[in-house]
Each structure stands twice: as C-alpha cells, then as structure tokens.
Amino acid sequence: MAKREEDTLKYERVLNALKSRIQDGTYAAGTLLPSQHQLVTEFDVSRPTVIEALRLLRQEGLIETQTGRGSFVRGKVPAITEQRSYPGQRLLDESESDSSAELLQAGIVVAPLKVATLLEIPPGTKAFLRQYVISDQGGPIELVSAWFPLDLVAGTKLSSPEPLDEGIRRHLYGRKRLRLDHAVERTLSRAATPDEATVLGIEAGAPVLNLVVTGHDSAGHARQLVDAVLPGDRHELRDVYPLS
Template sequence: MAYEVEAPKYVRLAQTIQSRIEDGTYAPGTRVPSENQLVQAFGMSRPTVVRALELLKRDGWLESRQGYGTIVRGRPALVEHKDRRGSEALARDESQAFGRLVEVVHVPVPARVASVLGLPKRAKVLMRRFLAEEDGEPVELVSSYFPAGLVEGTELESSAPLGGSTRAHLEARKKVRFDHVTERVSARLPERSEAELLDLPDGVPVLSVLVVAYDASGQALQVSDVLLPADRQELEDTYRLN
C-alpha cells in the first residue's frame, strides 16, 4: 500500500515561511520575526525554528546581517532544495548540535566502509556515533568511521562531544583538505542497537545514506553512515531541466 511520508517539522515550517515571503507577508529587505516570535506564533520548539531558518538561509531565501538580524532576500533566481546529508554530517558541531554523542569505540571495519577506505577485512577503525534529535525525538543516527592513521594526534578518540566539526578538526590537526563527497542511498532493516536508538518498532526499515568524504587525490578521509527512519523522513531534490 502506498502512502505519503509527512515532511519533518522544520521542513514544514520552512515551507510556511517561504510561502509568506512569496505572498509578500515577509517582504524582501525586511527582518523576519525573531526566533522567540516564531516559536510563539507556530507553537514549535526553538531547535525546530533554528533548523528551519538555517534551511532557508542555505537555499537563499534569507540571510544574516551582523547587527541587523535575519533579513528576507526574496525568491532565489534558482531554487534548489537538496537534502545534503553528507555536508550536514561533516559540518555538525557535536557540542552545539541537538542530540547526543552515543559512543566512541574502535570496531572491525564494516564491509562497505572497508571497500571505500581501502582497508582489509577485520581491520579496526574508530567509530563516533551521534544521535540527532528534534523536539526530544530521534531523527537521525550518524556513525562516522575514521582509519587509524588519521586518528593519531587528534581528539577523535575522546568520549566528549567534539567542539567544531570533524572536518574542521581533521583539517586543522592533520593538515588534510576535504575536497568532495559522494552519497549512496539504500534501504535496509536496522540492527537491534540502531532500532533501539532510533526508537523504531520491529520491521520498520531505515534509509542509509553512506557519505564518503575525499581529498582532491581521491583518498577517502571519512565515511559516515547516516540512518533515517523511513517512516519519518523523506529525501527531496528540485532541479532545473536543461
């Protein structure tokens, strides 16, 4: 039986604000209501409001100006809504993000991670696992894997949330440079520990976005397995036809 998955709260709020920009309620050049005002007006939590505003800034509807706040830019010349899970995973600041660091542990490298990192079977890699939450509910489980040689001299093995993103940390400590990312999307049933963290009933599948970050030479630096509950999330891409 086919059914439509409802978009996350922050996406629905972003769409509402976007509609108000298009109908002139929020005119270009004016400030949008404050976070507190949006929380009260829409009855949503601050994390949801913040994430909606970040999405609109990313897509060019809004911009932040120092000393003035968040202002309306208007409809972008080309609207491209892309759920770039890879860039979000690489940019996440664990110490500031909504959610919690679940575990930091050395594990045998999963088969599909080994293939992209160029590691033999049974090699050990460091895994940092972060559970992202929205309004107190789990929405995303990110397991990031790092080869042993890249971990030395960093704070990646610390069980404390990392200040700043893993990308910024590695670029600063190891003098590497992240250049491009590939994302591979598949569906599967979660492992028991994954299902428990995501609070999934038996039989509910997950979308797995395997994010591989490379340097300019094509060497894989970090692999993140982003799990999304298939009954709560959707992936969307809007693009212009040539």
C-alpha cells in the first residue's frame, strides 16, 4: 500500500508541475512538451509514471499526443461530452475521394461578408474557394464550399482539379504544418438560394440545413471555413447524450 501511495504522489507531482506550466503560459498553446525521456530525467521518476501523468493531461483536454511527434499543449476549447457527435468534424476529416465529390470550382474570389467575418479577414478581401457537390444514387445531397485565407493555398493541392485524397485537416497539417486545434460549428435552417437550388436539384426557396464549421489554430484564430448546404428533406440531425 505504501508503495502504491508513493507512486501516486510521483505522477501527481509530474502532473501538477506540467499543469502549472501550461496554466501560467510557460508551455503556451501549440508548444511541444519535453519528451518522455526528458521528463523522466527531470523529475527522476519512471517512464510509466510520466505516461500516467500525460494520460491525465489528455483526459483533461490540456494536451494532444501525436504518434511519432510527441505531446502538444492544446488551445482553450469548450467542454464537450464524449458521447456527442459532431457533423462538422466529418467535413474536416473526410476526403473528397471518399465522398465521391464532383469539383465545381477552385480559385480565388472575393469572400462574401459572412465568410470574411468568420475567417476574421477584412470585408472585401479575396480568399480561396474550393467548392464541390456530393451525390448518391438519388442525386445531389450536399453542396460544400471550403474557404481558405490565401496564405494557406501555396504548397497545397487545394487548387487541384482532382478530388483530394485526404481530409482538409490532415492536408493542411501535412502540407503547411498547420494544426487545427478546435472547431466552432453552427447549424441553421433557411431557404435555398437560386444557385444552391440549381446545383442540388431542388426548388428555389426550399428548406435546407446550413452547416458552417470554422477550424481554429491553438491561438484561437480562424484559419479555415467549410460551408455545407444540405436539402432539408434528405437529412436529419441526430445526437446522443446522457440525462444523468
């Protein structure tokens, strides 16, 4: 029993020290934590002790561990429930090739006011738009407009006429080393515009669901936006959550 209490004190000491450094800004959002080996040496503890401390930090949402790279300090994100589902995450993680997307356009345009506001760029600023439609056997089911600040486009495949073979989040990290730390998701019901109705094969003014997801970096800045329009009669919103 005494040894178990001693082990507990050891990992709590490591846990509290790392948590304090995160909270006081010593390890700022996006910072790579020292390696397990470095932490073992610094705190004079065993590797399992360090692993347990890091596990608890992940559980509290303070860090994110990437295989082969290490543990990073996360930005401040709203508390979430593990059982909830997030439709917008699919838009960030699903590849165009997996969803059988048909590319409609990929180029530089003046960002609409809503897009400029959510991307935190000045009104009238140009941005990069990658727009595609997803269909099933019954016809078009989703019109997706992915918006990016111009500084993110160079060195990526965003302007390619071919479907992307990986999700937006993975692509931006692989090509630009940009880690999207968290997302803000908005869902509203509205009438389809004439252009949206034409692409989706519905009547102008028909009800649609509009799912808007902004991806933010660890400092909280919006770096990417996906605006998806879904025919209201072909989709439903479903969630699961505890009542206790």
